[in-house]
Every structure is written in C-alpha cells, then in structure tokens.
Amino acid sequence: MLLELYRVHQFVMKFFKEFLFPPYEGKEIIRQCYQVGYRSLLLISLTGFITGIVFTKQSRPSLAEFGATSWLPSLVGIALLRTLAPLLTALISAGKVGSSIGAELGSMKVTEQIDAMEVSATNPFKFLVISRVIATTVTIPILTFYTALVGLIGGFVNVMFNENTSFIAYIQSFLDSITFLDITASTIKSIVFGFTIGMVGCYQGYNSSRGTEGVGKAANSAVVIGMFLVFVEEIVATQITFFFKT
Amino acid sequence: MTAQKSLPEIVISIRGVKKSFGDYEVLKGADLDLYERENLVVLGRSGTGKSVLIKIISGLLTQDSGTVNVLGKDVSKLGPKELLALRLNVGFSFQNSALYDSMTVRKNLEFPLVRNRKHLTKGEINYAVETVLDAVGLSQTIHQMPSELSGGQRKRIGIARTLILQPQIMLYDEPTAGLDPITCIEINSLINEVQERFHTSSIIITHDLTCAKETGDRIAMLLDGQFQKIGTFDEVFASDDERIKPFYDYNFIV
Ligand SMILES: Nc1ncnc2c1ncn2[C@@H]1O[C@H](COP(=O)(O)OP(=O)(O)OP(=O)(O)O)[C@@H](O)[C@H]1O
Numbered sequence: 001m002l003l004e005l006y007r008v009h010q011f012v013m014k015f016f017k018e019f020l021f022p023p024y025e026g027k028e029i030i031r032q033c034y035q036v037g038y039r040s041l042l043l044i045s046l047t048g049f050i051t052g053i054v055f056t057k058q059s060r061p062s063l064a065e066f067g068a069t070s071w072l073p074s075l076v077g078i079a080l081l082r083t084l085a086p087l088l089t090a091l092i093s094a095g096k097v098g099s100s101i102g103a104e105l106g107s108m109k110v111t112e113q114i115d116a117m118e119v120s121a122t123n124p125f126k127f128l129v130i131s132r133v134i135a136t137t138v139t140i141p142i143l144t145f146y147t148a149l150v151g152l153i154g155g156f157v158n159v160m161f162n163e164n165t166s167f168i169a170y171i172q173s174f175l176d177s178i179t180f181l182d183i184t185a186s187t188i189k190s191i192v193f194g195f196t197i198g199m200v201g202c203y204q205g206y207n208s209s210r211g212t213e214g215v216g217k218a219a220n221s222a223v224v225i226g227m228f229l230v231f232v233e234e235i236v237a238t239q240i241t242f243f244f245k246t
Numbered sequence: 247m248t249a250q251k252s253l254p255e256i257v258i259s260i261r262g263v264k265k266s267f268g269d270y271e272v273l274k275g276a277d278l279d280l281y282e283r284e285n286l287v288v289l290g291r292s293g294t295g296k297s298v299l300i301k302i303i304s305g306l307l308t309q310d311s312g313t314v315n316v317l318g319k320d321v322s323k324l325g326p327k328e329l330l331a332l333r334l335n336v337g338f339s340f341q342n343s344a345l346y347d348s349m350t351v352r353k354n355l356e357f358p359l360v361r362n363r364k365h366l367t368k369g370e371i372n373y374a375v376e377t378v379l380d381a382v383g384l385s386q387t388i389h390q391m392p393s394e395l396s397g398g399q400r401k402r403i404g405i406a407r408t409l410i411l412q413p414q415i416m417l418y419d420e421p422t423a424g425l426d427p428i429t430c431i432e433i434n435s436l437i438n439e440v441q442e443r444f445h446t447s448s449i450i451i452t453h454d455l456t457c458a459k460e461t462g463d464r465i466a467m468l469l470d471g472q473f474q475k476i477g478t479f480d481e482v483f484a485s486d487d488e489r490i491k492p493f494y495d496y497n498f499i500v
C-alpha cells in the first residue's frame with residue numbers, strides 16, 4: 001500500500017517533470033482530445049438531457065406548493081452547473097474514457113509496444129501519458145459545460161409544456177441566478193476531475209501486469225478508482241466552495 | 247590503410263552479467279562479445295533469459311551486477327539523453343513484433359523517423375519508408391493495419407521499423423519463431439541481406455538451428471544463465487555436452 005502510494009507519487013511527479021519540458025506531441029494531443037470528446041459525447045448528451053427533464057419535473061411539485069415555479073430555471077440551472085454537470089460528466093468519462101485509456105495502454109504494455117517505443121528512441125511517457133492526460137484535462141471541462149447546456153435545454157422542454165416561458169426568458173433567469181464563483185468553481189472542479197481520470201487511466205494501463213488478465217484489471221481499476229476519486233474530490237470541492245461563500 | 251588485417255572491433259561487450267527476478271536467478275554471470283559486422287546467434291532453451299539479455303543490452307532492463315558495454319558506453323550508467331542517443335544505433339526487433347496496433351504500416355515505420363530526424367522532409371521520410379518496405383519485400387502492405395497482416399509479415403514489418411533508423415547494431419529476438427519453413431528461409435536471407443546492405447552487427451536469438459546455421463557467423467550457447475560454448479556452428483555442435491546435443495538431434499534428425 002505504501003509502496004503503491006510511492007509509485008503513484010513518482011508517476012505524478014514524472015508527469016509534471018515531462019510536462020514542463022518540450023517537445024510536445026501536438027498532433028497526438030489533438031487526436032486524443034477528439035477521442036475523449038467523441039467517446040463520451042452521445043452518452044453525455046443523452047444523460048444530460050434526461051437529467052434536465054427529470055430534475056425539472058421532480059422539482060416542480062415542491063416549488064408549486066409555494067407558487068414559485070418561476071424559480072425553476074434558477075434552481076435547475078444552479079444544480080446543473082454546480083454539481084450535476086461536473087459529476088455526471090466526470091463519472092461518464094471515468095467509465096468510457098478512463099477504461100479505454102487503461103485498456104489501451106495496458107495492452108500496449110503487455111504486447112511490448114511501450115518497450116518498442118522506448119527502444120526506437122521515443123519517449124513513450126510523453127507520447128502516451130502526457131498527451132492523454134492533457135486531453136482529458138482540457139476536454140472534460142468543455143464537456144461539463146456542454147452537459148450543463150444540454151441539461152438546461154432538457155429542463156426547458158419540461159418548462160415549455162407547463163408554462164409559456166420563452167427560451168430567452170428561461171436562459172435569462174438562469175443567467176441572473178448564477179454567480180462568477182459558480183462558474184469558476186465548476187471549471188476548476190472539472191479540470192481536477194479530468195486530470196484525475198486521465199492520470200488514473202494512464203497509471204493503471206502503464207503499470208499493468210504481464211498477460212491479458214492485466215489488461216482487464218487495468219481497465220477495471222481505472223474506472224473504479226477514477227470514480228472513487230471523483231467522489232472524494234467532489235466532497236472536498238463542496239467544502240472549499242462553502243468556505244469561499246461564507 | 248594498412249595491409250595488415252587488424253583485429254575486428256568489439257561493439258558489444260558483456261561481462262559477468264547477473265539478473266534475478268525475485269528469487270529466481272535468470273542470468274548467472276554471462277560473458278559475451280559481439281564483433282563489428284558479425285552475425286552472432288544466441289541459442290538456448292525457453293526461459294534461459296535470452297530475451298532478458300538483449301533487453302539489458304538495450305537498457306529496457308538493468309542487470310543486478312556485471313557490465314554491459316555497447317559501442318563503448320556502459321549502458322546502465324547512461325543518463326536518459328545518452329540512452330536515447332545510443333538507442334538510435336541499436337535496433338531491437340521484438341519476439342512478438344510489437345507493432346503499434348492503432349497505426350497503419352506506414353505510420354508504424356514513420357514513427358521512429360519523425361521523432362528522431364526532425365530535419366527530414368515529407369519526401370525524404372516517404373522515401374525511407376518505401377526503401378525499408380522494399381527491403382523486407384512488403385511494399386503492398388503500406389496502408390494496412392497490423393491486425394490485417396500475417397505473423398510473418400508482422401515480423402518483417404517489425405524488422406523494417408527497426409531498420410529505418412539505420413542502426414549499427416541489430417538485436418533480433420526469435421525472428422523465425424512460429425513461422426512456416428519458407429517464410430523462415432525468407433527471414434534468414436533478409437537477416438543476411440541486412441548485414442550486407444547496412445553493414446550491421448547483429449545478435450540473433452533463436453531456437454531454430456537452420457536459422458542459426460544460415461545466419462550465424464558464430465554461435466553462443468546460453469545454458470544455466472551462462473554462455474557455455476561459443477564458436478562456429480560446427481565447433482559448437484561437435485560437442486558431446488548432453489545439454490547441447492538434443493538441440494541438434496531434434497532439429498536435424500529425419
Ligand atoms: N519483466 C519480468 N519480470 C519477471 N520475470 C521475468 C521478466 N522478464 C523475464 N522474466 C523471467 O525470466 C525468465 C527468462 O525469460 P526470457 O523471456 O528471457 O526467456 P527466453 O530465453 O527469451 O525464452 P523464450 O525462448 O521462451 O523467449 C523467465 O522465467 C521469465 O519468467
């Protein structure tokens with residue numbers, strides 16, 4: 001356990017050491033960003049949209065009791081922006097992207113493709129790990145705001161059937177209710193989530209044990225550990241934002 | 247130029263190399279020299295540490311004790327930059343080819359070039375790719391993915407990818423394992439052709455005595471973690487050693 005922690009520490013340190021020094025694998029980074037976005041886009045769109053509808057529908061009766069259904073856009077918007085979108089996006093990405101990074105690097109490791117890069121005088125860490133971690137760190141925040149937007153649209157679908165609010169007015173009342181802190185906090189949070197998911201996937205894959213069994217294990221632990229860390233970070237982030245608000 | 251023939255230069259020198267995994271000692275003090283422009287065949291049973299040995303030569307693994315000198319440099323003492331520089335001169339063809347699954351044959355071959363020869367133009371890279379593909383006789387596969395190739399084709403692409411940096415030393419890990427006799431013959435002549443065309447010095451690991459006989463200038467027998475017998479093919483197999491004879495009997499008895 002302690003040894004494992006030490007190795008994780010070494011891996012993360014190596015990341016920052018290599019990250020700070022060029023050359024960068026620009027093409028590979030862009031390719032990976034595309035992969036990360038592309039892999040989770042459909043699932044995220046669907047989940048975000050449905051969450052928007054369902055959450056609005058569920059909240060309606062409680063607000064209606066106080067005759068406050070006009071607060072729906074801000075309620076839905078804040079919930080989406082602060083928690084639902086970052087968390088949903090991170091969890092889905094941990095499942096889809098984290099596992100595929102773990103499996104891909106794991107199988108490259110066991111079939112000696114990583115060794116092959118090394119002996120052909122290429123730095124596999126830079127090519128494989130750095131590019132993937134940068135890709136998740138950049139792409140997951142973008143996906144998060146996309147999820148929030150899709151969720152808002154889902155919410156509007158529900159609102160549309162019940163009140164005659166225009167989309168502009170709906171968005172306006174959402175914008176009025178959010179603060180700069182909300183946006184900053186969500187951005188920082190999802191950057192951390194993205195970094196975590198990429199890092200965990202790469203660590204598991206890069207250090208997977210020999211044999212095909214190792215590949216499965218790497219993919220599996222990438223998801224489990226990735227999701228676990230995302231929850232832990234969510235709790236910590238909530239505490240920190242509360243601290244800033246008071 | 248002097249008329250007198252000077253001693254051939256040593257490009258790899260291995261002295262007293264030991265390596266264990268856990269409690270299991272794989273190499274127990276191996277000594278070996280590779281001379282310039284020779285094909286040296288390493289024979290040995292499965293699990294005797296042949297792959298481990300060449301991984302130590304290329305710095306993928308580090309020995310527990312002993313020294314490995316490659317082109318005058320002590321491999322285990324090199325920093326990351328020097329190791330990269332050395333690896334440009336040492337080609338490694340893997341036992342299982344280790345082609346990059348996610349890239350086409352062309353991208354596989356370009357991979358070492360675009361990263362290490364930044365001054366090359368697109369045209370020069372294409373030319374280099376076509377040249378090595380032609381050398382291994384697989385020009386038609388250039389747009390294919392590794393998964394679409396046969397085992398023998400993969401081996402040859404693996405060798406081509408190693409050749410593209412024009413290394414001084416080639417390390418072949420079981421180039422003919424698992425291939426049919428005709429493909430084996432092709433690979434054997436490819437290895438010899440590489441030696442003539444690119445003036446490489448090579449270590450060839452194999453179980454296949456035909457390959458050993460065809461390609462090897464010298465044969466080294468790895469037994470019990472040490473090189474027990476080094477010499478020409480006939481010298482090695484003239485031995486009565488009970489551990490060497492079965493190799494010969496199995497391969498050549500009708
Ligand atoms: N990275 C490693 N970790 C642990 N053990 C290893 C490692 N690499 C090799 N070994 C062990 O070292 C021994 C020698 O392995 P090696 O691959 O060198 O055999 P070999 O001589 O190449 O055999 P073969 O002809 O089957 O390829 C084996 O018992 C193997 O289990």
Ligand SMILES: [Mg+2]
Pocket residue numbers: 296297298341419420
């Ligand atoms: Mg081997």
